[in-house]
Amino acid sequence: MAQIIAVHSFRGGTGKSNLIANLAATMAQHGQRVGIVDTDIQSPGIHVLFGLNEEKMDRALNDYLWGRCNIKDTAYDVSPTLIAQGETNTIKGKVYLIPSSIKAGEIARVLREGYDVVRLNDGFQELIRCLNLDYLLIDTHPGLNEETLLSIGISNVLVVILRPDSQDFQGTAVTVDVARKLKVPKMLLVVNKVLPAFDFADLQKQVETTYNVSVAGILPLSEEMIQLASRGIFCLRYSGHPISQKMKEIAEQIVGEGETKKILIASDRL
Secondary structure (H helix, E strand, O other): OOEEEEEEOOOOOOOHHHHHHHHHHHHHHOOOEEEEEEOOOOOOOHHHHHOOOOOOOOOOHHHHHOOOOOHHHHOEEOHHHHHHHOOOOOOOOEEEEEOOOOOHHHHHHHHHHOOOHHHHHHHHHHHHHHOOOOEEEEEOOOOOOHHHHHHHHHOOEEEEEEOOOHHHHHHHHHHHHHHHHOOOOEEEEEEEEEOOOOOHHHHHHHHHHHHOOOEEEEEEOOHHHHHHOOOOOHHHHOOOOHHHHHHHHHHHHHHOHHHHHHHHHHHHHO
16 A cells, blocks of 8 residues: 655745655655655645746646546656656656646635645545555645644654754644644654754754654755755755765655565566
């Protein structure tokens, strides 16, 4: 069965979309079929990392939520974009992106009317079935609302990303508490945009002690990441970079040791 992975942050600007895009690319490198749903409908953006713009997006998640089309009609195969970014043809699986609309009118409608979260959940299951997915990654809206609670509640794994910032620490405590009440099977933390001068081992110990949740990885603030400015997938553009290696480690912890072995065996057979 496919695994649903919700990636969440209590505040915006944590690097959530970049993390999701890099995790998806890493999984695809190992032969997995991955779907990404941008449920941050109020402020969508992950499509930029995959080179999609308004002209290229005939359908978006909004169209499905308003009953204009089937969910599969909103899925874009972005695997060719990943292949073009890599140094070699390392993408052995598939990545499908279900973007949200960047049209002002569509965003305003969501803010004004909301949408049917039950239909959204049905869409997740339909995507898994019709695209034969191994993993479905959900890019959630920051903070907590009905939609993010649904995504967290149905996920097999919740990844919470935060920065070494007092506001992020406080908000993450709320998210972790809610996730525990929703009985999420597995929860991991990722600390992003950490100054290289920090003691990473000490920071990891501090965060794990505070939340009693494992830290899957600590990502340093990177000049190369800033210069890339969301114009591509970092782990494909800088495959040898320490951040790219850390992304692979995070992906392995998300899928679990046993599942990772299956991925590696599957990729060897392709």
